[in-house]
Amino acid sequence: MIHYPDGSEYKPTATKKTYNKKGSEANRGMNLEEAINQSNEYYRDNDICLITKRPTPINVVKVDYSHGARITDAYFEKESTTDYNGVYKGRYIDFETKNTKSKTSFPFSNIEDHQIDHLERVIHHGGIAFFIIEFQLLDQIYLLDASIIIDHYRNGPAKSIPLAEVKEKGLLLEQAFSPRIKYIDAVDKLYFGK
Protein backbone atom coordinates (compact mmCIF):
# COMPACT_ATOMS: atom_id res chain seq x y z
CA MET A 1 0.00 0.00 0.00
CA ILE A 2 1.29 3.46 -0.90
CA HIS A 3 1.05 6.29 1.59
CA TYR A 4 1.48 10.00 1.37
CA PRO A 5 4.06 11.58 3.69
CA ASP A 6 1.29 12.49 6.13
CA GLY A 7 0.41 8.81 6.44
CA SER A 8 -2.83 8.90 4.45
CA GLU A 9 -3.31 6.18 1.86
CA TYR A 10 -2.63 7.03 -1.77
CA LYS A 11 -5.62 6.44 -4.02
CA PRO A 12 -5.12 6.84 -7.74
CA THR A 13 -7.66 9.18 -9.25
CA ALA A 14 -10.18 7.80 -11.71
CA THR A 15 -8.87 9.77 -14.67
CA LYS A 16 -5.24 9.07 -15.40
CA LYS A 17 -3.20 11.62 -17.24
CA THR A 18 -0.58 10.71 -19.78
CA TYR A 19 2.74 12.34 -19.14
CA ASN A 20 5.21 12.87 -21.88
CA LYS A 21 8.71 14.18 -22.26
CA LYS A 22 7.44 17.58 -23.26
CA GLY A 23 4.61 19.23 -21.43
CA SER A 24 3.10 20.32 -24.72
CA GLU A 25 2.78 16.71 -25.80
CA ALA A 26 0.83 15.62 -22.74
CA ASN A 27 -2.27 13.68 -23.71
CA ARG A 28 -1.24 13.35 -27.32
CA GLY A 29 -2.36 9.94 -28.51
CA MET A 30 -4.21 9.27 -25.30
CA ASN A 31 -7.46 8.15 -26.87
CA LEU A 32 -5.83 5.83 -29.37
CA GLU A 33 -3.70 4.31 -26.61
CA GLU A 34 -6.72 3.80 -24.37
CA ALA A 35 -8.63 2.19 -27.21
CA ILE A 36 -5.78 -0.19 -28.00
CA ASN A 37 -5.35 -1.04 -24.32
CA GLN A 38 -9.06 -1.80 -24.01
CA SER A 39 -8.91 -3.93 -27.15
CA ASN A 40 -5.91 -5.83 -25.78
CA GLU A 41 -7.77 -6.56 -22.55
CA TYR A 42 -10.72 -7.85 -24.57
CA TYR A 43 -8.44 -9.99 -26.73
CA ARG A 44 -6.64 -11.32 -23.64
CA ASP A 45 -9.83 -12.12 -21.71
CA ASN A 46 -11.33 -13.83 -24.74
CA ASP A 47 -8.19 -15.90 -25.37
CA ILE A 48 -7.62 -14.39 -28.81
CA CYS A 49 -4.10 -13.09 -28.36
CA LEU A 50 -1.79 -11.69 -25.69
CA ILE A 51 -0.48 -8.23 -26.53
CA THR A 52 0.78 -5.89 -23.82
CA LYS A 53 1.89 -2.29 -23.70
CA ARG A 54 5.50 -1.72 -22.83
CA PRO A 55 5.71 0.57 -19.82
CA THR A 56 7.29 3.97 -20.47
CA PRO A 57 10.96 3.62 -19.59
CA ILE A 58 11.77 5.82 -16.61
CA ASN A 59 15.16 6.28 -15.00
CA VAL A 60 14.72 6.43 -11.26
CA VAL A 61 17.19 8.72 -9.50
CA LYS A 62 15.84 8.88 -5.95
CA VAL A 63 13.39 6.81 -3.91
CA ASP A 64 12.03 7.75 -0.51
CA TYR A 65 11.42 4.57 1.49
CA SER A 66 10.13 6.33 4.60
CA HIS A 67 6.46 5.73 3.69
CA GLY A 68 6.36 2.83 1.26
CA ALA A 69 8.53 3.32 -1.83
CA ARG A 70 7.94 6.77 -3.24
CA ILE A 71 9.90 7.96 -6.25
CA THR A 72 10.89 11.57 -5.67
CA ASP A 73 13.28 12.12 -8.57
CA ALA A 74 13.22 10.45 -11.97
CA TYR A 75 13.16 11.24 -15.65
CA PHE A 76 11.77 9.77 -18.85
CA GLU A 77 14.22 7.79 -20.94
CA LYS A 78 14.12 7.84 -24.72
CA GLU A 79 11.90 5.07 -26.07
CA SER A 80 14.17 2.63 -27.81
CA THR A 81 11.51 0.23 -28.98
CA THR A 82 7.79 0.37 -29.72
CA ASP A 83 4.53 0.66 -27.80
CA TYR A 84 3.17 -2.87 -27.95
CA ASN A 85 4.28 -6.43 -28.43
CA GLY A 86 3.00 -9.91 -27.81
CA VAL A 87 1.92 -13.20 -29.30
CA TYR A 88 -0.83 -14.27 -31.69
CA LYS A 89 -1.06 -17.83 -32.97
CA GLY A 90 2.54 -18.43 -31.91
CA ARG A 91 3.83 -15.50 -33.97
CA TYR A 92 5.56 -12.50 -32.51
CA ILE A 93 3.66 -9.22 -32.98
CA ASP A 94 5.22 -5.77 -32.53
CA PHE A 95 3.68 -2.42 -33.31
CA GLU A 96 3.75 1.29 -32.76
CA THR A 97 0.70 3.54 -32.52
CA LYS A 98 0.75 7.06 -33.89
CA ASN A 99 -1.76 9.73 -34.67
CA THR A 100 -1.85 12.80 -36.81
CA LYS A 101 -4.05 15.83 -37.31
CA SER A 102 -3.15 15.89 -41.00
CA LYS A 103 -5.93 15.01 -43.44
CA THR A 104 -3.65 14.18 -46.33
CA SER A 105 -0.58 12.34 -45.07
CA PHE A 106 1.11 10.68 -42.10
CA PRO A 107 4.24 12.68 -41.20
CA PHE A 108 7.26 10.87 -39.75
CA SER A 109 8.16 13.71 -37.38
CA ASN A 110 7.04 11.64 -34.43
CA ILE A 111 8.96 8.47 -35.37
CA GLU A 112 12.41 7.88 -33.88
CA ASP A 113 15.34 6.34 -35.75
CA HIS A 114 15.71 3.55 -33.21
CA GLN A 115 12.04 2.63 -33.55
CA ILE A 116 12.65 2.10 -37.27
CA ASP A 117 15.77 0.04 -36.43
CA HIS A 118 13.75 -2.00 -33.96
CA LEU A 119 10.92 -2.74 -36.41
CA GLU A 120 13.43 -3.68 -39.11
CA ARG A 121 14.95 -6.20 -36.70
CA VAL A 122 11.51 -7.61 -35.85
CA ILE A 123 10.88 -8.27 -39.55
CA HIS A 124 14.37 -9.74 -39.96
CA HIS A 125 13.62 -12.27 -37.21
CA GLY A 126 10.30 -13.30 -38.73
CA GLY A 127 8.05 -11.24 -36.49
CA ILE A 128 4.99 -9.29 -37.59
CA ALA A 129 5.57 -5.53 -37.44
CA PHE A 130 3.14 -2.74 -38.20
CA PHE A 131 1.94 0.75 -37.39
CA ILE A 132 -1.54 1.66 -36.24
CA ILE A 133 -2.13 5.20 -37.47
CA GLU A 134 -5.04 7.38 -36.47
CA PHE A 135 -6.07 10.27 -38.69
CA GLN A 136 -7.79 12.14 -35.90
CA LEU A 137 -9.69 14.70 -37.96
CA LEU A 138 -10.97 12.01 -40.32
CA ASP A 139 -11.79 9.57 -37.49
CA GLN A 140 -10.02 6.85 -39.45
CA ILE A 141 -7.53 4.34 -38.07
CA TYR A 142 -5.33 2.25 -40.36
CA LEU A 143 -3.05 -0.70 -39.88
CA LEU A 144 -0.02 -0.48 -42.17
CA ASP A 145 2.80 -3.00 -42.43
CA ALA A 146 6.00 -1.53 -40.98
CA SER A 147 8.04 -2.34 -44.10
CA ILE A 148 6.13 0.33 -46.05
CA ILE A 149 6.90 3.03 -43.49
CA ILE A 150 10.51 1.85 -43.19
CA ASP A 151 10.96 2.08 -46.97
CA HIS A 152 9.59 5.66 -47.09
CA TYR A 153 11.55 6.62 -43.97
CA ARG A 154 14.82 5.34 -45.39
CA ASN A 155 14.42 6.13 -49.06
CA GLY A 156 12.05 9.08 -49.27
CA PRO A 157 11.09 11.03 -51.26
CA ALA A 158 9.27 12.78 -48.39
CA LYS A 159 9.33 12.57 -44.59
CA SER A 160 5.72 11.43 -44.74
CA ILE A 161 3.46 8.96 -46.47
CA PRO A 162 0.36 10.15 -48.38
CA LEU A 163 -3.01 9.12 -46.99
CA ALA A 164 -3.86 7.69 -50.43
CA GLU A 165 -0.98 5.22 -50.11
CA VAL A 166 -1.96 4.34 -46.53
CA LYS A 167 -5.47 3.56 -47.84
CA GLU A 168 -4.12 1.54 -50.74
CA LYS A 169 -1.56 -0.56 -48.84
CA GLY A 170 -3.02 -0.56 -45.32
CA LEU A 171 -6.32 -1.70 -43.90
CA LEU A 172 -8.98 0.55 -42.38
CA LEU A 173 -9.73 -0.73 -38.89
CA GLU A 174 -13.26 -1.24 -37.73
CA GLN A 175 -14.12 0.73 -34.59
CA ALA A 176 -16.68 -0.83 -32.31
CA PHE A 177 -17.73 -0.96 -28.68
CA SER A 178 -15.71 -3.98 -27.61
CA PRO A 179 -13.04 -4.43 -28.72
CA ARG A 180 -12.82 -0.72 -29.50
CA ILE A 181 -10.44 -1.30 -32.42
CA LYS A 182 -10.64 -4.68 -34.15
CA TYR A 183 -7.07 -4.72 -35.30
CA ILE A 184 -6.65 -8.49 -35.06
CA ASP A 185 -9.13 -8.84 -37.95
CA ALA A 186 -6.67 -6.84 -40.07
CA VAL A 187 -3.74 -8.93 -38.79
CA ASP A 188 -5.63 -12.05 -39.89
CA LYS A 189 -6.14 -10.61 -43.39
CA LEU A 190 -2.65 -9.20 -43.86
CA TYR A 191 -0.49 -11.88 -42.24
CA PHE A 192 -2.57 -15.05 -42.00
CA GLY A 193 -4.33 -14.87 -45.38
CA LYS A 194 -7.85 -14.89 -43.98
Added chain:
Amino acid sequence: MIHYPDGSEYKPTATKKTYNKKGSEANRGMNLEEAINQSNEYYRDNDICLITKRPTPINVVKVDYSHGARITDAYFEKESTTDYNGVYKGRYIDFETKNTKSKTSFPFSNIEDHQIDHLERVIHHGGIAFFIIEFQLLDQIYLLDASIIIDHYRNGPAKSIPLAEVKEKGLLLEQAFSPRIKYIDAVDKLYFGK
Protein backbone atom coordinates in the same frame (compact mmCIF):
# COMPACT_ATOMS: atom_id res chain seq x y z
CA MET B 1 18.64 17.25 -22.12
CA ILE B 2 17.71 16.88 -18.48
CA HIS B 3 18.59 19.60 -16.01
CA TYR B 4 18.60 19.83 -12.27
CA PRO B 5 16.52 22.62 -10.73
CA ASP B 6 19.66 24.76 -10.41
CA GLY B 7 20.13 24.55 -14.17
CA SER B 8 23.09 22.17 -14.19
CA GLU B 9 22.92 19.27 -16.61
CA TYR B 10 21.94 15.89 -15.27
CA LYS B 11 24.55 13.21 -15.94
CA PRO B 12 23.67 9.63 -15.08
CA THR B 13 26.31 8.06 -12.87
CA ALA B 14 28.32 5.16 -14.22
CA THR B 15 26.93 2.65 -11.76
CA LYS B 16 23.18 2.40 -11.91
CA LYS B 17 21.29 1.16 -8.91
CA THR B 18 18.28 -1.08 -9.16
CA TYR B 19 15.32 0.22 -7.21
CA ASN B 20 12.60 -2.07 -6.08
CA LYS B 21 9.29 -1.81 -4.31
CA LYS B 22 10.90 -2.60 -1.00
CA GLY B 23 14.14 -1.04 0.09
CA SER B 24 15.36 -4.38 1.34
CA GLU B 25 15.03 -5.85 -2.13
CA ALA B 26 17.20 -3.24 -3.81
CA ASN B 27 19.85 -4.83 -6.00
CA ARG B 28 18.34 -8.29 -5.72
CA GLY B 29 18.84 -10.03 -9.05
CA MET B 30 20.98 -7.21 -10.38
CA ASN B 31 23.82 -9.35 -11.66
CA LEU B 32 21.60 -11.85 -13.42
CA GLU B 33 19.63 -9.01 -15.00
CA GLU B 34 22.80 -7.28 -16.20
CA ALA B 35 24.10 -10.55 -17.64
CA ILE B 36 20.85 -11.18 -19.51
CA ASN B 37 20.79 -7.60 -20.78
CA GLN B 38 24.35 -7.92 -22.04
CA SER B 39 23.49 -11.22 -23.70
CA ASN B 40 20.44 -9.65 -25.37
CA GLU B 41 22.58 -6.83 -26.75
CA TYR B 42 25.01 -9.40 -28.12
CA TYR B 43 22.18 -11.43 -29.65
CA ARG B 44 20.63 -8.27 -31.14
CA ASP B 45 23.88 -6.93 -32.59
CA ASN B 46 24.72 -10.33 -34.06
CA ASP B 47 21.25 -10.74 -35.61
CA ILE B 48 20.48 -13.85 -33.59
CA CYS B 49 17.27 -12.74 -31.91
CA LEU B 50 15.55 -9.64 -30.60
CA ILE B 51 14.67 -9.88 -26.92
CA THR B 52 14.11 -6.77 -24.81
CA LYS B 53 13.57 -6.07 -21.15
CA ARG B 54 10.22 -4.63 -20.22
CA PRO B 55 10.74 -1.39 -18.33
CA THR B 56 9.58 -1.41 -14.70
CA PRO B 57 6.03 -0.06 -14.72
CA ILE B 58 5.90 3.24 -12.85
CA ASN B 59 2.83 5.33 -12.19
CA VAL B 60 3.73 8.98 -12.61
CA VAL B 61 1.84 11.31 -10.30
CA LYS B 62 3.60 14.64 -10.76
CA VAL B 63 5.98 16.07 -13.35
CA ASP B 64 7.84 19.32 -13.06
CA TYR B 65 8.23 20.85 -16.52
CA SER B 66 10.13 23.94 -15.36
CA HIS B 67 13.55 22.47 -16.25
CA GLY B 68 12.96 19.72 -18.80
CA ALA B 69 10.52 17.02 -17.67
CA ARG B 70 11.42 15.96 -14.15
CA ILE B 71 9.29 13.40 -12.35
CA THR B 72 8.89 14.54 -8.75
CA ASP B 73 6.26 12.09 -7.54
CA ALA B 74 5.67 8.53 -8.72
CA TYR B 75 5.40 4.99 -7.47
CA PHE B 76 6.18 1.49 -8.66
CA GLU B 77 3.25 -0.47 -10.03
CA LYS B 78 2.87 -4.17 -9.48
CA GLU B 79 4.49 -6.15 -12.29
CA SER B 80 1.69 -7.82 -14.18
CA THR B 81 3.83 -9.60 -16.74
CA THR B 82 7.39 -10.84 -16.99
CA ASP B 83 10.86 -9.39 -17.36
CA TYR B 84 11.68 -10.14 -20.99
CA ASN B 85 10.02 -10.86 -24.29
CA GLY B 86 10.84 -10.83 -27.96
CA VAL B 87 11.23 -12.81 -31.13
CA TYR B 88 13.46 -15.67 -32.21
CA LYS B 89 12.99 -17.38 -35.58
CA GLY B 90 9.52 -15.87 -35.84
CA ARG B 91 8.41 -17.38 -32.53
CA TYR B 92 7.35 -15.36 -29.54
CA ILE B 93 9.63 -15.72 -26.51
CA ASP B 94 8.66 -14.67 -22.98
CA PHE B 95 10.56 -15.28 -19.78
CA GLU B 96 11.09 -14.31 -16.19
CA THR B 97 14.46 -14.26 -14.42
CA LYS B 98 14.74 -15.21 -10.76
CA ASN B 99 17.51 -16.03 -8.39
CA THR B 100 17.75 -17.81 -5.09
CA LYS B 101 20.29 -18.28 -2.32
CA SER B 102 18.93 -21.77 -1.66
CA LYS B 103 21.23 -24.67 -2.55
CA THR B 104 18.49 -27.28 -2.71
CA SER B 105 15.37 -25.80 -4.30
CA PHE B 106 13.86 -22.83 -6.09
CA PRO B 107 11.21 -21.26 -3.82
CA PHE B 108 8.16 -19.58 -5.40
CA SER B 109 8.01 -16.81 -2.80
CA ASN B 110 9.16 -14.30 -5.38
CA ILE B 111 6.70 -15.30 -8.12
CA GLU B 112 3.42 -13.41 -8.45
CA ASP B 113 0.08 -15.00 -9.33
CA HIS B 114 -0.37 -12.75 -12.36
CA GLN B 115 3.05 -13.74 -13.69
CA ILE B 116 1.90 -17.36 -13.65
CA ASP B 117 -1.34 -16.32 -15.39
CA HIS B 118 0.67 -14.40 -17.97
CA LEU B 119 3.02 -17.31 -18.74
CA GLU B 120 0.06 -19.69 -18.99
CA ARG B 121 -1.48 -17.40 -21.59
CA VAL B 122 1.79 -17.22 -23.53
CA ILE B 123 1.84 -21.02 -23.77
CA HIS B 124 -1.86 -21.08 -24.72
CA HIS B 125 -1.14 -18.77 -27.67
CA GLY B 126 1.77 -20.88 -28.90
CA GLY B 127 4.58 -18.77 -27.47
CA ILE B 128 7.72 -20.08 -25.81
CA ALA B 129 7.72 -19.41 -22.04
CA PHE B 130 10.41 -20.20 -19.52
CA PHE B 131 12.21 -19.19 -16.37
CA ILE B 132 15.90 -18.46 -16.07
CA ILE B 133 16.84 -19.36 -12.50
CA GLU B 134 20.14 -18.55 -10.87
CA PHE B 135 21.28 -20.56 -7.86
CA GLN B 136 23.61 -17.86 -6.61
CA LEU B 137 25.57 -19.87 -4.07
CA LEU B 138 26.14 -22.67 -6.58
CA ASP B 139 26.94 -20.28 -9.45
CA GLN B 140 24.57 -22.26 -11.64
CA ILE B 141 21.93 -20.82 -13.96
CA TYR B 142 19.18 -22.99 -15.42
CA LEU B 143 16.56 -22.52 -18.09
CA LEU B 144 13.34 -24.31 -17.19
CA ASP B 145 10.16 -24.43 -19.26
CA ALA B 146 7.42 -22.38 -17.60
CA SER B 147 4.91 -25.24 -17.71
CA ILE B 148 6.92 -27.14 -15.08
CA ILE B 149 6.89 -24.19 -12.67
CA ILE B 150 3.21 -23.51 -13.40
CA ASP B 151 2.33 -27.13 -12.61
CA HIS B 152 4.17 -27.04 -9.26
CA TYR B 153 2.80 -23.58 -8.47
CA ARG B 154 -0.79 -24.63 -9.13
CA ASN B 155 -0.75 -28.23 -7.91
CA GLY B 156 1.99 -28.43 -5.29
CA PRO B 157 2.95 -30.33 -3.23
CA ALA B 158 5.38 -27.59 -2.12
CA LYS B 159 5.78 -23.86 -2.84
CA SER B 160 9.12 -24.66 -4.40
CA ILE B 161 10.75 -26.97 -6.89
CA PRO B 162 13.71 -29.16 -5.88
CA LEU B 163 17.05 -28.41 -7.52
CA ALA B 164 17.23 -32.08 -8.57
CA GLU B 165 14.09 -31.61 -10.67
CA VAL B 166 15.37 -28.34 -12.14
CA LYS B 167 18.54 -30.23 -13.17
CA GLU B 168 16.56 -33.11 -14.61
CA LYS B 169 13.98 -31.09 -16.59
CA GLY B 170 15.87 -27.86 -17.23
CA LEU B 171 19.12 -27.06 -18.96
CA LEU B 172 22.24 -25.71 -17.30
CA LEU B 173 23.24 -22.52 -19.12
CA GLU B 174 26.79 -21.96 -20.24
CA GLN B 175 28.32 -18.78 -18.83
CA ALA B 176 30.89 -17.08 -20.98
CA PHE B 177 32.36 -13.68 -21.73
CA SER B 178 30.07 -12.67 -24.57
CA PRO B 179 27.25 -13.43 -24.51
CA ARG B 180 27.47 -13.74 -20.75
CA ILE B 181 24.68 -16.33 -20.63
CA LYS B 182 24.19 -18.45 -23.74
CA TYR B 183 20.51 -19.06 -23.17
CA ILE B 184 19.59 -19.19 -26.86
CA ASP B 185 21.60 -22.44 -27.14
CA ALA B 186 19.20 -23.92 -24.58
CA VAL B 187 16.18 -22.48 -26.41
CA ASP B 188 17.45 -24.19 -29.57
CA LYS B 189 17.70 -27.53 -27.78
CA LEU B 190 14.42 -27.34 -25.88
CA TYR B 191 12.13 -25.73 -28.45
CA PHE B 192 13.72 -26.14 -31.87
CA GLY B 193 15.03 -29.71 -31.47
CA LYS B 194 18.66 -28.88 -32.14
